[in-house]
Amino acid sequence: MTDPVYRRVVIKLSGEYLAGQQGVGIDQPTVDRVADDLIAARHLGAEVAVVIGGGNIVRGVEVSSRGVSRPTGDTMGMLATMMNCLALEAAIERKGTPARTLSAFVMPEISELFTRAAAHKYLAEGRIVLLGGGTGNPFFTTDTTAVLRAAEIGAEAVLKATNVDGVYSADPKKDPTAKRFDRLTHSQAMEGGYKVMDATAFALARETSLPIIVFSIAEPGSIGAILRGSGHGTIVAG
Ligand code: UDP
Numbered sequence: 013m014t015d016p017v018y019r020r021v022v023i024k025l026s027g028e029y030l031a032g033q034q035g036v037g038i039d040q041p042t043v044d045r046v047a048d049d050l051i052a053a054r055h056l057g058a059e060v061a062v063v064i065g066g067g068n069i070v071r072g073v074e075v076s077s078r079g080v081s082r083p084t085g086d087t088m089g090m091l092a093t094m095m096n097c098l099a100l101e102a103a104i105e106r107k108g109t110p111a112r113t114l115s116a117f118v119m120p121e122i123s124e125l126f127t128r129a130a131a132h133k134y135l136a137e138g139r140i141v142l143l144g145g146g147t148g149n150p151f152f153t154t155d156t157t158a159v160l161r162a163a164e165i166g167a168e169a170v171l172k173a174t175n176v177d178g179v180y181s182a183d184p185k186k187d188p189t190a191k192r193f194d195r196l197t198h199s200q201a202m203e204g205g206y207k208v209m210d211a212t213a214f215a216l217a218r219e220t221s222l223p224i225i226v227f228s229i230a231e232p233g234s235i236g237a238i239l240r241g242s243g244h245g246t247i248v249a250g
Pocket of ligand 1: 066070087089092093147152
């Protein structure tokens with residue numbers, strides 16, 4: 013077996029993807045399929061940490077437009093990411109691979125607090141580590157969380173799973189003339205204003221020299237393909 017291209021990665025999954033066709037909530041067949049992909053990636057020999065969004069349950073901006081304050085809405089969103097972590101952790105463990113959820117905030121009955129030491133320990137044990145609760149701060153996103161955690165734990169790349177096979181100049185589902193990029197610098201990604209990730213995430217990745225690989229999760233096995241170097245995605249690197 014050849015070594016994976018990256019020995020330690022943070023994989024960013026949108027919460028929305030876990031909703032499957034239903035659009036909201038947690039679709040169990042989708043969770044099981046994602047769990048299979050993560051386990052296959054782990055079996056390639058890479059250490060795998062995962063940051064999941066919460067958009068399938070709550071997005072802070074949306075609830076704050078309906079009467080709660082933005083920080084409270086964002087806290088609800090961060091709690092939503094914990095629910096997704098627990099769903100994914102259960103699916104991974106049911107399939108026989110050890111996993112561990114670490115939370116950005118103290119909730120001892122539910123999960124251990126994220127520390128770099130805990131993440132290193134569980135990754136070294138071969139567990140898939142799920143990083144819940146975002147950064148623990150309002151006004152940030154789980155894209156930024158993925159880059160932050162990757163930098164903190166010394167990951168070699170962030171694998172950003174999306175619904176399309178890379179970064180495009182416009183939404184390819186709406187604009188047939190949209191151009192796909194094989195490679196961009198962090199600065200180009202920020203200046204282009206491409207919607208695939210927020211500017212804070214790109215800025216932190218540039219600052220920490222972290223490559224981001226944007227690829228489609230729709231094809232089963234696509235995470236493994238990226239790790240084997242045969243995947244199809246856009247590489248955002250300095
Ligand atoms: N969130 C936050 N701080 C963070 C990460 C997330 O406040 O560090 C909140 C924010 O309200 C966000 C929600 O959690 O809308 C869900 O995260 P995100 O929108 O990134 O999820 P995704 O779109 O990837 O499903």
